[in-house]
Amino acid sequence: MHGTIFTLLKRYVQTQYDHSTWVNLLEASGLSATDFNHKNVYPDEHLYRLVGEAATMTGLSADELHEKFGEYLVPDLMYMYQKLVKPEWTTLDMIEHTENTMHRQVRAEHAGNTPPVLNVTRLSSDELFIDYVSVRRMGALAVGIVRGLAKYYDEADQIEVEPTTSENGEHVRIRVRRVSR
Template sequence: MHGSIFALLKRYVQTQYDHSTWVRLLEASGLSGAEFDHKEVYPDQHMYALVGQAAEMTGIPAPVLQEKLGEYLVPDLMYMYGKLVQPEWRTLEMLLHTEGVMHKRVREEHQLNAPPVLSVRRVANDEVVVEYVSERRMGALAVGIVRGLAAYFDEQECIDIEPTTRNDGQHVHIRVRRRG
């Protein structure tokens, strides 16, 4: 997983809790003293360990934490990839272009970068369907990013999430509809 996600996770923990919580989380995850460089790629297992330990420490289920992290990531992701975003794009357009624009750039930056492949299709003028399929099993993070995009663009979104097709979060079907 891309180091920028780990760096943002660290900042999220520090802003929601404090620095000592981050240090305890690293220790509990077996990653004591780990520093995550935003330009490097790290094993997915590191993220699983951190999220799992955070869930244990807070009592908040891991999928809920993933969703909250996804929401938190959006302003920084928009800053990092803002040059690729067309001024007229809003939530639905961002979703439609994520794979071909942002994920393409992420893959070009480092050969080990492997963001999930998203299949997004417009089913109506005001509605898209996102199919998240990834062995990472972090569909809740994708859901949080969708919610974060809606907040970023200050849109009143209704996000319906159909049950995952697998219990492990590997396949998530997300229907996003723009109301009025």
């Protein structure tokens, strides 16, 4: 897992709770000496342990935490990859182009970077399916990112996000559509 994810997770925990919560989370996960660097790649197990301990601490499920974190990530991700994003894109356009823009860039930066594969099928100007494929089984994070994109593009009240399969499988299908409200 890319170190940027851990850096942003630390900031998320500190802003949603406080610094001592982050320290307690690291200690409970057995990672107390770990200082994550955004330029490195870390074992996925680190993230699983952190999220598992956070679920225990908060009483929320791992999927709920992944979704909340996914929403939180969007402004930073959009800032990091702003040069790849076309100004005329909407939420659905962004999703449609993520694999061939942002994910391609992430993979090119470091051989250890392995974002999920997003196979997007655009059904119409207002609807698409995302087929999320990853051995990490973090489809809930993708659902959160989609919701965060809708907020980013000021379309949150118009975008419906519906996982049509379990969010913690290696293959997750997510339906996204724009509706009139």
